[in-house]
Amino acid sequence: MAHNERAGNAAELNQKDFSWFFWFTLPLYPYSRRRTLRKEVIKDTIWTFDQLQGIFYVVVPIRMTVVKLDEGGLLIYAPVAPTPECIRLLNELVAEHGDVKYIILPTISGLEHKVFVGPFARYFPNAQVFVAPNQWSFPLNLPPTWLGLPRKRTHILPEDSSKTPFADEFDYAILGAIELGPGKFAEVAFFHKRSRTLLVTDSVVSVPEDPPAIVQLDPYPLLFHAKDKTSDIVADNVTNRRKGWQRISLFALYFQPSVLQVPGWGEVFRNAAKASDRSKKSYFGLFPFKWKDDWKRSFNALRGDGRLFVAPILQTLILNRAPRETIEWANKVASWDFQWIIPCHFDSPIKAEPYQFRQAFSFLEKQPSVSAGLFNNSNYALPEENFKLLREIDKGLSKLGIVPPQQDKI
16 A cells, blocks of 8 residues: 655635535635645555544535546546646646546435535546435535536446446445435445445545544644643644644534533623633633543543544444345445445544444344344444434434434444
8 A cells, every 4th residue: 555645735725726616505614715635545546635524623524536537638526626636636647547437426315525526527527427326415415417427427327337437447336315304414435446445425434543644634624633731722733733633533422422521601691701812713701511530531542552443323224224124235335345444524534344234224234233243232333322412303203203213223
């Protein structure tokens, strides 16, 4: 594996290189200013392009993967914002390996992926766009072309992966569409045969102990969440960056883990008046977080030894609506002989075997599958106490009839 990283030098690049004009279509931090970090993960074969997104400085990577085709040219999995910097870094690969031939939208519900595909495709007018079936949008279910996808060169991925022009190099498996009431969830996992690499969108993640490189380009969000109280002045060092990242990971994946207390707004406003920084950048001193002393224990349980797991929100609100379909999909993916996994979020690339991927879905089973290499499901499960808020959300949505009830484990 190669690990060369490439990003523009901030001192040399004009701010316009980071600009994303259509940020208002998905108003997430860092809004109109997005840096891009390119990494070669398999020499002359696979590259990742990381950007950043988040709310209230809870920032995580969002990732595009670029694969060199044997016949020449490039395949793009899950495009990111086509900023001038991003397109420049990609065109460096185009100059060496050939034009972008295929652009893949591997999800139907992930707006943070879908919103970039149309603008991205306009930079590569010869590329064919392939999208997961059963696309939808909210609040209005608009045709794909109304969402910016090019009319004449957008195609639905067929169930049979052998029917695509890139079938010799890729296999794929479609999960979905899982009914969620207002819409559906689906994901398409791609397997690049030659490099033995699996590309996934949201289905599995692994959390690194230290903040990813893209997060460290601007450490302010890390230091913001490293505070214990709003009046703290946090030094920029490795320890505090790691502390901020680990808390961000807990917040992003659980919303409110058991080790996070949310003080009342009266206390929040009183503390804001004492803040060392009450600028707009610091949200005027508002800091509605109070971490328990043993918060690190929850992060260690989440990370494990760098294991793969299904994000808690998918476990609690989505995949438990279709356990049988999900397990069948996981079994198909685990039948491929991959040794690397590249998700669209958190850590990447991940050294992993097929049984480890399959193991991540054991929460859907009453008894873990021996064929999947599972022998102690309880030791693998994430701590139940951190699911409290998500369970309450699930219960409330089900009671109101907004989402269908979860199904029994299989």
